[in-house]
Amino acid sequence: MPKFMTRNEEIILLTILKLKGNAYGVSIRRQIYQDTGGRWSFASIYQPLDNLVRKNYVRRIKGDPTARRGGKSKFYYELTPEGRHALLKLKKAHERIWSGFPEISLEDGN
């Protein structure tokens, strides 16, 4: 049985994909806030990020330092082919699982 990534990992992976090369800690957090309305702590972003790096779904790339960061480098995240593949598999699985429910039956509450 293939192992799926967690929901948090999935959200972060999709956010990285959405940010198209401008994905680093602060921007990922901001994007998640815009999309979900939740203010995630940095800890709950770094944890899945580290996991994704370990699973080789995501690559870390060192950027340049900026003034706003007190002269510290940014680290950008970027999807690897494995990451894209895993995301695709997950999406297909999602679609199959969700298929067959008319939206009305959920909104009714029973």
Next chain:
Amino acid sequence: LVGFSGDLFGGWELKRTCPAVPRLAERILKLLYSQDYYLERSGDMEEAYGELGEESGPFRAKVWLWFQILKLFCGVIRTNIIWRFIMLKNYIKITLRNIKRHKTFSFINMAGLVVGMTCFLLILVYVCYELSYDSMHEKADRIYRVAFKHPGTSYMGHDSHLVTPSALAPALMESFPEVRKNLKALKQSIMENPNVLGVTTSSSVPTNIGSALGMKCKSEDGEDIEVHNYWIGVDYNFIDVFQMEMVQGRNFSKEFGTDAEGAVIVNESFVKEVNWSQSVGKKIPLFSDREVIGVVKDFHFHSLHMKIKPLTISISPDSRYLHARIRTENLPATLAYLREVYDRFKIRYPFEYFFLDDHFNQMYQAELKFGTVLITFSGLAIFIACLGIFGLAIHTAERRTKEIGIRKVLGASIPSILGLFYNELTRWILIANIIAWPVAYFFMSQWLQNFAYRINIGLWIFVVSAASAIFIALLTVSFQSIKAATANPVDSLRYE
């Protein structure tokens, strides 16, 4: 494919619009992460902190920052613990795999461990049980034993001479007059047997003289010297029968009428104690004033734990022991004869006898027992150590199978491969010896402190122990290494 946010390096020198992250927070982050990750995370933190500071004021930003750091901290700790567990699981897996692969080695080592543990537990249980002796009494600490004890006669912590009051002796003599009356006749009857070389009596056994007393003697300068000495009452021929050597003066003799009441023989230690140059003719206050008529060569009248103490010997009619010096041939017949003579005199006490050497040996029971226990457990320890060495040899041989195969293919001879094994082993044994010597020396010398007379721990003991360790180890290893060295290299190269 990297996009930049446009805020490039050159800009940050101009001004810092936002307050910097507190030092302490930076330091915590530095502790939590390695250099690379620290850069990223503290940078992100600083950026978000600055933004929030502009939005909702520095105080809110600070509170937010500290919460973030707390959460990061918890996260890092949790991940670390999880990784520890995963590593542990891996280690166990590797260990199990190794145990499976080196079955003989594991078996021998584990067997050694089990034997050692079992012995340890047995000894522990044994000692605990022994220590629990008497503690079944609810108030064990209130139980006492009442006895008379001579001063200065205990050694090794044993009260070896618990006695009845001295007034009992004359009373007993009155009650049992035949003891004294029959003594002479008894001696003569015993002497009739050709296997009996001599018969004498004494107040105590000369291997364990218990009666001690203190007296004031005059030194040659006229000073008073308090001498703590032991006393034994004997028969006239006591010194002859026990074949003791006179150093000065003469033995007791019936020709001198005064010997029974006024003469005493002392031992060399006594002379040393009072520092006399010429002892014959000196007076000492033993019961009454007595004249020293001779000096007997020092002999051990206690166990070797004690130094030889000053001793006084005088004629005494009060004899509890009758000693017979007998030939070793035809021992049972002689003993039967002694019993028969004894019974003929109808003494009320039953016939009891012991050999003096047995009596002497009894004093070393503790050492003998200790020796047996020690030998047993040393044997066991050596056995376990041998198992360990054997296991090591098997392990080494297994590990180096391929190496040995290659060496043989390249033309190494069997002796050279054996030498390889032996060299390594010998080196380790020598190192182990160097570590073990001081420890052994320390404990041995501590134990030997118990004895007044003791051997020196010579260098040869260590040399012999090292040599025997090497010998045993090589013997243990030989089997395995010869097997490995003589194996066909084709097999070993195909190994695994």
